[in-house]
Amino acid sequence: MTLPNTIGLTQAQMRDGSVISYRDADPTHVRQERIRLIFDSDPLHFTVTEQDGSSFSVDLLSGELLAGIECYKPENLTTPLRLIYYKHMEMSSGSETAKPEMVYYVLGWQTTTAEGHNAKLGLKVFPGQRRYEVTTEI
Numbered sequence: 001m002t003l004p005n006t007i008g009l010t011q012a013q014m015r016d017g018s019v020i021s022y023r024d025a026d027p028t029h030v031r032q033e034r035i036r037l038i039f040d041s042d043p044l045h046f047t048v049t050e051q052d053g054s055s056f057s058v059d060l061l062s063g064e065l066l067a068g069i070e071c072y073k074p075e076n077l078t079t080p081l082r083l084i085y086y087k088h089m090e091m092s093s094g095s096e097t098a099k100p101e102m103v104y105y106v107l108g109w110q111t112t113t114a115e116g117h118n119a120k121l122g123l124k125v126f127p128g129q130r131r132y133e134v135t136t137e138i
Contacts (some may be wrong), residue, residue: 007126008051012043026072043083048105056125056132058083058107065107065123066130075123077111084110084120
């Protein structure tokens with residue numbers, strides 16, 4: 001069983017000024033080919049808006065992660081940033097046949113530091129609980 005889709009719109013603003021938007025009632029909402037098009041098109045800003053109007057996004061120029069009016073801006077940022085992750089996740093407790101109990105979304109970026117290491121930062125959004133977590137575990 002899949003929990004109902006709460007996403008109303010996914011939108012990406014590209015470096016060339018164009019915008020890619022998807023609005024539909026697809027229960028999986030984000031199809032792999034759609035996200036691949038966004039990832040491969042050099043986005044500057046990526047936003048997900050839920051059907052209730054709340055939103056979460058990533059600014060790939062500043063590194064800011066935004067959940068509603070809350071904003072997290074990383075320190076000592078090395079650019080350029082790459083959008084590396086956007087995924088709809090479902091969690092359930094118990095057996096493999098248990099119904100999903102929670103839906104959350106993960107959005108993240110990655111950059112390469114001056115030392116040649118990868119640095120990642122992500123946002124886990126739990127819409128049913130009206131909360132989010134900033135994490136390097138993406």
